[in-house]
Amino acid sequence: MTSSQARFEASILATPEAISDLTERIMTFLDARGVEDRPTHHTALILEEILINLGMHGDCRHHPARVAITVEPEKVTGEIVDVGPPFDPRLAPDPSIDVAPGDRPIGGLGLYLVKKLSCSFEYARRNGENCTAFAVSRGDISEEGEAK
Amino acid sequence: MEIRDESIGGTSVVTAIGRLDGGASAAFAEKIGGLIANPNPNLLIDLTGVDFVTSAGLRAVLLLVKKVKAIGGSFALCGVQESVREVLDIAGFTAMLDIYPARAGAIAAMTG
Secondary structure, eight states, X not given: OOTGGGXXXXXXXXXXXXXXXXXXXXXXXXXXXXXXXXXXXXXXXXXXXXXHHHHHHSSTTTSOEEEEEEEOSSEEEEEEEEOSSOOOGGGSOOOOOSSOGGGOOSOOOHHHHXXXXXXXXXXEEETTEEEEEEXXXXXXXXXXXXXX | OEEEEEEETTEEEEEEEEEESTXXXXXXXXXXXXXXXXXXXXXXXXEEEEEEEOHHHHHHHXXXXXXXXXXXXXXXXXXXXXXXXXXXXXXXHHHHSEEESSHHXXXXXXXX
């Protein structure tokens, strides 16, 4: 496999329908390159959460975001570049997850899932663009279901 | 996403098939929310056919839970796949929801 074969690139207007279509295509891409089910699922979920957030709070329903997914032996990496206002997703507050349903606020879970499912989550503002990057481990799965 | 509903022994059983993501969650919440009409409803959602749930799907589930609980009803999930279970675990949903392995056991517990 060449490096070009292991890289997926796309531009996307961040509507829910387009995001669903893109993440399904990426899952097919990762499956075809032998990526395990769990990191494939995590990659698609993380990408969906970041793009949904950009569609809601950024400017990506009108200006497309650029997406790149790369398969490496130990991990899958993702990069999302958008021209929206500066936003560091790592700084989003975590939701309260240990409260009763009636008291629990709606929302705030998307970027929390990204933080929990990724093994790295980075952000930089470069040349007027938000550059968000993440990685998902392809490591062994322990008995508790956590990636080592 | 495909959504089917039926009534079994006084429990509204919803079968969902497909991805519960940002593209499907609004219709999911609206359609199932429309089934919650009577006081003290029993609502069971069978997720056997769902292998992808995002935060938008979790929000839809939470909205339904709040609606059911507000009128004194019971809410449960069954048939949760491992990939979905992990997301529910992280979000704290497994600690606050009744989740059963299979439909029959869920209905028995909800109506027993």
